[in-house]
Amino acid sequence: MEILTISGGSGLFGEVRIPGAKNSVLPIMAASVLCRGTVTLTDVPHLSDVEASARILQSVGCKVLLENGRAVITPPEFPGSAVPEPLMRAMRSSLFYLAPLLARTGRADIYTPGGCRLGARPIDMHLSGLEKMGAHITEKDGGALEVTAPDGLAGADICLRFPSVGATETLLMAAAAARGETVLRGAAVEPEVTDLARFLQGAGADITGVGTRVLHIRGRELLMGTQHAVCPDRITAATVLCAVAGCGGEVLLTNTCNAHLAEVLRILRRAGCMVSASGDSSVALASSGALRAAGGWDTGVYPSFPTDAAPLMAAALLRAQGESRVTDTIFENRFACAEGFLRLGASVNVCGRTLHVHGMDLLNGADVEAPDLRGGAALVIAALQAQGSTRVMGAEHISRGYEDIAALLAPLGARITRSWGEPCGRGCRNAGTVL
Template identity: 70%
Template sequence: MDTWKISGGESLFGSVRIPSAKNSVLPLMAASLLCSGTVTLTDVPNLSDVMASRRILQSLGCKVRWKGRTLSITPGQQIGSTVPEEYMRAMRSSVFYLAPLLVRTGKALIYTPGGCRLGARPIDLHLKGLADMGAEIRQSGNALEVTAPTGLHGAQISLRFPSVGATETLLMAAVCARGETILRGVAIEPEVIDLIRFLQSAGACITGAGSRTLHIMGRDFLSGTQFRPCPDRITAATVLCAVAGCGGEALLTNTCNDDLLPIVRVLRRAGCSIAACGPHSLAISSCGRVGGVENLFTDVHPAFPTDAAPLVGAAMLRAQGETAITDTIFENRFSCAEGFSALGASVSVSGRTLYVHGVPALRAARICAPDLRGGAALVIAALQAEGESYLTGIDHIARGYEDLTSLLGKLGARIVSTHWMDE
């Protein structure tokens, strides 16, 4: 069983470059199906979810070339309309292929998407919006068939919740639909803005980026384009929280500082010193025993992001004071709490809230990553613990971090791959 051996108890010092955002790259790859020419994405991280998306594109008839950190996607003349079930189950983001396939082929056959088990993650908002645009939907078990034999038409759609996934799905549907679509109540996360910028670079007519209302005038086709995805704010949050919890000093480069403001504000409240070094870099210093942040709530952007909740929880395990983090997005966000407890932390979960009572020290333990961000949180926790901890379930982490061991290793973190049976 693949395992990381994490030697904790040391402060972190150094400089790291933040890679492009997984949550931007994946919808951009799906949106490439809307383009008539080659799409070139630069600075693409080597993630297992990116590899899964590459397999989906190839199964649909696209030519995909990955050289270094540049990914080139050329849609074929004949695009398939079915995403194989095993590929759908590999990751949540496979649902992004629904709208592009519907636009290109008039039909999409997909299956229940996979991903981390964070609780209910319905796609009803995606489907209702597509139905408003003329799609017909039939579901049988895990299979979902959506058809639009005469194409999609513009519509006025109001989302009851600013869902990132639904916003991105309906954007991809609307850019090539007949007439005008008005989307109200949309998500404004940085990754949504990135998708809008990508579609605009390919010729889409979209106004209102950054607001809760988007106006999209459909085009017959989009062209090929070259695009660089935005920096990964959650990877940046991971580094910031690791330094906050372990103590030390670090410089983060290739950041979008505005996108990190919700996280920066929380860590400053906890006592960290964080300063911008220009618009695309941040410096952080921490004594290693921060103060508790009392009541913290996640919500949609620009509020504190759900993906960062377990990371901040890990940074607070040795805090002087109490911390309570409530996640309003997912009901099972804090599955990592069991691992925190194994490391000697004083934590409990009630409903959607993680309660942390800071302790002076953590101890090494054998722990298992329950999901992507919870796994990264356990790495942060283990780096604070005295001794050598062993973390399994690292496949979850590989979905969203290109090489977390190397990234944190640049700051002096000692994390090496081993096997359970070796120890």
């Protein structure tokens, strides 16, 4: 078990460069299987999920080198079609290998993917879209899926009932290698979807309508190797901004895409932060640490407020004057971090999908447990505001989405150390050596 020990109560000042996006690099790594030639990705964050994705690539025969923010991937002429169950269970994004393996080999043997426990995350839109393209799907015991397309995939007219990011990315990858033209209606327009489309275009895919709700994809039998710079991680940027907003201080973020941060910046301004942007690739924020409540807002599909940033913003507002409330429309269990907020002395309550935050003057350090990736990061933000020392248990969840959250925030003066210990319940004192 990974443990973060945080000494809070101080302002944060400095400059941070934002790395490439987790939610962009993972589907792009999977899409590299479609290429006949070497794929080189830059601005690749060093995450446990990226390492897990590399192991999946290796399991189907790809050569993978992860080094100094680069991923060099060389697919084999004849990749395998099966992903071992432990690798599928390691992360939700393992599902992205379904379409590339099916398109390259005519078959994919996978398992229901793992990931954070955020509630129901059905994959029916992925599967029904592939069926329209000619795939045959057999569900087996234990969550195993056998998906075949002996005659290859063919273009189809597909309308998504909801602009699912994952389903859009799955069907975009399938269509890029299918015969004929696919029209994908109701597509997600998140920046990470756009980044995947641009990667595929760089490899030779014929895609029009990128960044809109309707994509036209003319399949190509052969996609080439290519080089691609991964887009900046808007949720990592939101994490740093919310930490400085809640603690007070000043930060300059570089390597950003400010258009992707518009809704996060809007709520931070509403709460009393001063925000200024220089072009579209850097943004500065100043906060007195004495925020005012931000009222109510909802998360939603892009360009609405991102679901991943909801617990982060809530953490920033734990000491704001008045009541704030955020409703997550994507996942029913987004705010599992509320229990940790309470242990730190915050006044919060969850009603359905809405988290109510009643600002308190003071938070105090305590032992808390990271329930999931973004909830864990939210607890780090809360702990940085608390007086005294806080230990965040189960921080391996956080490492799935942040290369090293302690190192990310260290340039701002955050005092966070990492250690490892045996999982022995709340209040555990069996910690390893601090790095």
